[in-house]
Amino acid sequence: MLKKTTLTIASLIGVSCLPQVQAAEQSLDNRWYVAPFASYVQTGGDRNADNGWGGGLGIGKIIDQHFNVELKGFYEGFGGKNGSWSLAGGTADLQYYFMREKFSPYAVVAAGGMNSCVGGNCGAGVIGEAGLGFTYELDDNFLLRSDVRYRYNNNLNNHVQTGTDQFNDMTVNVGFVIPFGEKPKQVSRAEVRVQPAPAPVLATPAPAVDPCHGRHYKSSHVDANGCPVKIVLKGEHFKYDSAELQPPAKAILDSLAKDLIADPQKTEVEAKGYASSEGGASYNLRLSERRAKSVVEYLKAKGVTNKLIAKGFGIADPIGDNSTEAGRVENRRVELIWIEQ
Structure with missing residues (x-):
């Protein structure tokens, strides 16, 4: 059974790290991209359901060195004691990348809506997600991506399932990212450097006087x-x-x-x-x-x-x-x- 408190703390810890990371370079990359993915859903005990699978597609844009924004749609399904579940929804994601390298870890928060159906009962609700993930660049226009997210779902008293309208799940997403266009080059972040005061000019000492006037003969x-x-x-x-x-x-x-x-x-x-x-x-x-x-x-x-x-x-x-x-x-x-x- 998922522990809501544990997942929430893990997510908050990941988000709390955001202001502590600074990049050494500023990216000029602001491309749009698509991101298909597959999902594994570990359901919370409040659904009385099995774990399941799903998938979806994201469309996003790279904003700057740290941030991406993305709109994502998904569908997930799994069985349960009350019948088969189907979840269809979408979110608006904000991703924070700790660094932009070949391997790039990130934290993500998301908010959106989801329609839930089980045993013939359907109802729309709201969802919120938080998690951690990474991308791995195989090519300038092809990256592997995976993240783990805690999801909170409130069905707003639609009574899709008797007993509760609030659910807590975990999703593991695996897919890839395809940016459009050529990847811009990176440039070093401009830094203002304080020029040190010029060193005082010291008088060059007079060369030592050779008492031998350059005469240093062997065997003498x-x-x-x-x-x-x-x-x-x-x-x-x-x-x-x-x-x-x-x-x-x-x-x-x-x-x-x-x-x-x-x-x-x-x-x-x-x-x-x-x-x-x-x-x-x-x-x-x-x-x-x-x-x-x-x-x-x-x-x-x-x-x-x-x-x-x-x-x-x-x-x-x-x-x-x-x-x-x-x-x-x-x-x-x-x-x-x-x-x-």
Whole structure:
């Protein structure tokens, strides 16, 4: 048996949700449509009747993003203890769509009239309906539709059935909607946006001053500011007792040559050759000078245009202990010194 109170509460809850839903887009769709449907009727206990079937047709119009209006006619029939029932009527529907998407749920309220006949007695009355439903768009011009409605029927003292002229039923409707014409495109709802105040223009900070003036050479010794002061080529960078450069020295000088070529300031570079205490002083002076010149000539051959100076200092300014082989290796060297302008 249908519970009138339960159905009424469910319908009111559905309708109460209407103002809480807002659409993100505004539809320009205002087409007319037809909507045939089939119905299943679950009768209330006050009819003393079985459940039944029916069908009908609606003709409606899309008003805006949320609302449809529709005129609907229907016929329903079912058996009962007092004989066969036939219900024929029509309603004016107002449908509220929570959103217009492929799947679109809606709430509906309706009012109208209905002629009821049972066991040879007929009488006209009024009906009111409320319910929830949805449409599912298969195509721009074809949508499936279904809803569930509570229906209140008052036969206005026509005494179609002895005992009461008020009836409470539930209908489940399934059908489809066929809009006429091409579906308009949707456009975004115009929104008024408050433009933020322009951000204050801040002075661009002056770029940090590079104390090295762009000079950052690999393999170089640096000062407290991280700027290169010298590159040291030690004894293993030359053939023994020779000014011929070994591959490790050439690799260092190749990298240095690229940096010097890219240096727009063309800083002056001095190559200072040194030797260990082995051998005669005059021989070591000449060897250190030849090694310094070998470095300068190699850089020039690589395209370096900086001013390059080669000097030999022999056994002067030792940096290691000449009494040990490790110290003597440290002293056999060529130092490339950057001379500030």
